[in-house]
Amino acid sequence: MKSESGSSKKNRLLKRIELFDAVGVKTIEDLLYYLPHSYSSRDSLQSIAAFYAKERFKSYESSQSASQSFQAQAVLQGKIAKKKETIVGKNKSMLVFTIADGSGYTVDLIFWNRLEYYKKVYSEGQTILIIGKPTFDKRFHQIQFTHPEIEKVDSDQELYAKNALLPNYSLSMVMRQIGMTMRTVRAIIEETVSYSIEAEKETIPEYIQELWELLPQKNVWQKIHTPSSFADVELGFRSIKFEEIFYFELMIALRKRLITKQSFGRVMNPKSPTARIVVNSLPFELTSSQKKVLNEIVADLGTGHPMNRLLQGDVGSGKTIVALLCVLCVLDNGCQSIFMAPTEILAEQQYHYFEKYCSQFGVTLALLTGSSKTKKRKEIQDIFSSGTPAILIGTHALFEVEYTFPNVGLIVIDEQHRFGVEQRATLRQKCLVVENNKQIVPHMLVMSATPIPRTLSLTVFGDLDVSILQNPPRNRKPIVTKIVYESNLQFSYEFIRAEIAKGRQAYIVFPLVEKSEKIRAKSVEEYFELLQETEFADLRCGLLHGQMKWNEKEATMKAFATNEYDILVCTTVIEVGIDVPNASVMLINNAERFGLSQLHQLRGRVGRGSEQSYCFLATKDISYATNMTEMEFSAKKSLEIRLEAMVDTTDGFKISEIDLELRGPGDILGTRQSGSPHFRITDLVKDVQYIETVRNFAFTLLENDPHLRKPEHEIIRKELQLRFGKDTFIDVA
Ligand code: ADP
Ligand code: MG
Secondary structure, eight states: OOOOOHHHHHHHHHHHHGGGGGGTOOSHHHHHTOOOSEEEETTTOBOHHHHHHHHHHHHHHHTTOSOOGGGGOEEEEEEEEEEEEEEEETTEEEEEEEEEOSSSOEEEEEEOSOHHHHHHHOOTTOEEEEEEOEEEETTTTEEEEESOEEEEOSOHHHHTSSOSEEEEOOOOHHHHHTTOOHHHHHHHHHHHHHHHHHHOOOOSOHHHHHHHTOOOHHHHHHHHHSOSSHHHHHHHHHHHHHHHHHHHHHHHHHHHHIIIIISBOOOOOSOOHHHHHHHHHOSSOOOHHHHHHHHHHHHHHTSSSOOEEEEEEOTTSOHHHHHHHHHHHHHHTTOEEEEEOSSHHHHHHHHHHHHHHHGGGTOEEEEEOTTOOHHHHHHHHHHHHHTOSEEEEEOTHHHHOSSOOTTEEEEEESSGGGSOHHHHHHHHHHTOEEETTEEEOOEEEEEESSOOOHHHHHHTTTTSEEEEEOSOOTTOOOOEEEEEEGGGHHHHHHHHHHHHHTTOEEEEEOSBSSOOSSSOSOBHHHHHHHHHHTTTTTSOEEEEOTTSOHHHHHHHHHHHHTTSOSEEEEOGGGSSSOOOTTEEEEEETTGGGSOHHHHHHHHTTSSOSSSOOEEEEEEOOOTTOOSOOHHHHHHHHHHHHHHHHHHHOOOHHHHHHHHHHHHOHHHHHOTTOOOOOOOSSOOTTTTHHHHHHHHHHHHHHHHHSTTOOSGGGHHHHHHHHHHHHHHHSOOOO
């Protein structure tokens, strides 16, 4: 008999894949990535009694973890002890299977739909395997499964005949309604796997497979979907992860080489008399960390390669002065610098900061924002095109100008998470000049106050060198943080009042600008008036939010900075950069609505002077709420646990690690940050160590064979071109 041709096999498979449409599976590859949520084996089956004990523990645990749904599938096996149909309303009945396994406990399976089917197929005495999400009915002390996946087990031998381990997949309601069972899912996936064995091509050279103990790519899916042991599963996942990380890191290494080897940077003399004078005039001494970072940057400026450096430092760690000193060094070398700020308020604040230290030298200092007048814009254009040494501070408005900047030696990007990756590139492009057939691009210093966990900086910012401002200036005291319940807000009001009496100032933050029908949270507009008329009637309150006109915002901010207001009632517009050292207390309302990293940024607005500072995180009191469902209660509880992390530590790096674990990388990187790796299986948190070792391997490999010319690297070279296009992989002669 002739074997089925490849294409008809594929078509048949694609037809069956349509059944998975409801869960977003569209291609053969998608289906291979439709991973088992668990595996069951005859040995690992638990008795129902043991399950009760564990379930109680788990429900306690899961109230503390934000993402539990994925894990919550359970696998049990038992006999249908009782089959009972109950009428529960007009034309509505419910079918209950009571399952026993001889351990003295039972669970109930509850069905609302397709009762005829279940009644016909399953009978009392039948042994079944149950996979589903258990719920615990408190009233009856009974574990229930509503519409679990069930499967007849005629004999153990049959079920585990082929493999000792059975993969369990999630089935959506829609999939069940069209009659799919765990059995059919397994069968379709198994068929897909055997198809992929023929189709999958090898992407990892054999010697690397051996070195790292990996499977050939074609066997990877087999081990994941039809394993014979947990060791198989582990091996399968490890092999996929390796491939994901390896190619991603190779790409990063290439990108890095492209920047440093393809183009040139202006060679700068690191000795800067102007910077020296400023350092000597500072009212404080630079921290050892600041000095170290400055040395790293200045060393970069002298290499002839363009610097590409990320300066990470927690809020208030003193990044601005570092940037200013670099800017002055570049100025002494006869070049211009651009300093980018994300908002007009910040741009203006930086402008004044720079002005304070630069005016003594008669430096050309200019500010370009969206609201700059035509005359000012013309002036700035002239400065740029003349190339006269100068410092230009700008907002996003700088991206929009049409001229180029031929004499820019350094670009500083402050609060980088507010800018996109492409925006950085655009700006650099505007500054590109060609001299003697060489492309010269400016040095780039990217600054970030969101401490980025190491894994993320290795991946997302993998092509940047990283400097870290470790210890904050010595005069800082950690901010004392406290959770307050809304029923007890009076306490924090009195505290604020006491601080103001000492001459300090306060922020009161709200999550919303206007009152909202949909979102149950406080708005700054309602509460500004209320607070001003009642609680703080005798104090001076200012209002600041993102929907105000920029000049109003500016005026309010300035008034607060000069202590014309005691309290600034505001939204998160104050989140980045604003520096008012006299503010010593902050009250954040509906704190549960914010991500931890965001709370940390907000909190960083206080504690900038030498005074002890305080932060109150206000949230609904849950212990008194009576009409809350258990789910609501546990969700609330886990929010509170998150807030407790804020109380426990003021270390931004720790906080962002926790945030990353709880909410994934999106929150930390911000929505603007594109170019984040789309690892499908690799976990940025759990796989840190593996990422690091594979990264080192990829970088070393490329160092030893920069053009991938060795015959054993032929596969890699081809694969890179396939994945990232021919341009990504340019031969460096
Ligand atoms: P950030 O890193 O958040 O941008 P800033 O650069 O705004 O922090 O610095 C916060 C405050 O700390 C500023 O008022 C700055 O002048 C001050 N500062 C910077 N370096 C030091 C230092 N070494 N000692 C004391 N204060 C410092
Ligand atoms: Mg700053």
